[in-house]
Amino acid sequence: MSPATPDDIRWLDAAVRAAEPFLGATAENPTVAAFVVDPGENILLGRAVTARGGRPHAEPLALEAAGDLARGATLYVTLEPCHHWGRTPPCVDAVVRAGIARVVIGTADPDPRTSGESVALLRSHGIEVVVADHAPSRRLHEAHRVRHTLGRPFVTLKLAVSADGMIGRKDEGRVAITGEEARRWTHLQRAMSNAILIGGATAEIDDPQLTVRLPGLESRTPLRVILAGTRGIDRRLNLIGGFSGHRVAIIAESGREVSVPASIAVIAVPGADGRPDLAEALKALHARGITRLLVEPGATLTAAFLAAGLVDRFELLQGAVTIGAGGVRATARGTIEKLLAAAGFHEVASTALGEDMLRTFENAD
Secondary structure, eight states: OOOOOHHHHHHHHHHHHHHGGGTTSSTTSOOOEEEEEETTTTEEEEEEEOOTTSOSOHHHHHHHHHGGGGTTOEEEEEEOOOOSOSSSOOHHHHHHHHTOOEEEEEEOOOOTTTTTHHHHHHHHTTOEEEEOOOHHHHHHTHHHHHHHHHSSOEEEEEEEEOTTSEEEETTSOOOOOSOHHHHHHHHHHHHTOSEEEEEHHHHHHHOOOOOOOSTTOGGGOOEEEEEOOTTOOOTTSHHHHSOOSSOEEEEEETTOOOOOOTTSEEEEEOEETTEEOHHHHHHHHHHTTOOEEEEOOOHHHHHHHHHTTOOSEEEEEEOSOOOOTTEEESSSSSOHHHHHHHTTEEEEEEEEETTEEEEEEEEOO
16 A cells, blocks of 8 residues: 555645534534645646535545546545545545545545445455545544543543633632633634533523634534533523524433423433532433533643543643732642643644634643
């Protein structure tokens, strides 16, 4: 098998860039991009990303765009094409019918219905196949991998802290810690998620809406989830009594009565002392097709998620403001950096967002 060429990597890079804006918009299906390219002229003949809602898949859409020009061409696809029947026909069949001569795959599919078998099937039809093990493709499909290997959503935990390590001020609800650029970044992360989760305490103290408030992306507001605690849920909260047209769900311990309007889903999971078990909560969201979960927690839920080993990426927004006396610390003891280090996380990137700093941490494992 020949390795990926520099041109192959450039086309895969372009495919990932095409797919990224649609993360969170393809339901439980991975957000795949497919490019059909003339190998002689090295020009694009057709391209597509998995459609909103997850269907149709990218490959048949790109092949349809290329039409008869696809015969003898190269197909670049960020994830190994499926070969099984679901709600749509197998993508491998479309590739074979189109007369594609070569397929370059960004990363293998962890789905056991596809993994490796699609590559073998394509080769059995005389098609050259290269699996590039392309790092940007792996990152693009990280939630798909976690879904099939761990049986839960990919969890990104986002926490904003002040310059002096605070997340708010006692008895004052929401406090502006970051500036406009950081807030826009947060709304973009919401748009690229299937669900946002907060704890019951955060819902009560901050009373957030958790909507996407970016021009043109308002409809990308994902499922908004409250993890109910021992205090129960106040029906006067924005997420409960307000009307935004976006879905809300409550996750509560099994057997605990939750009084909310009929339009709000109540998901019962095992737990203890009135609190739902976090791993069971994630399992329940996974069963409902949630693959990318953004958690916007308070200090207690942050520590609980890290202690349970259920965080895949930690996004730390460090504001330039100082809260001072009466502030609520991000951790019960020490700094948030020490808490992350103790949980096995290390910093992998940092970016300035106006006067604020975004620091990204990932687990060393």
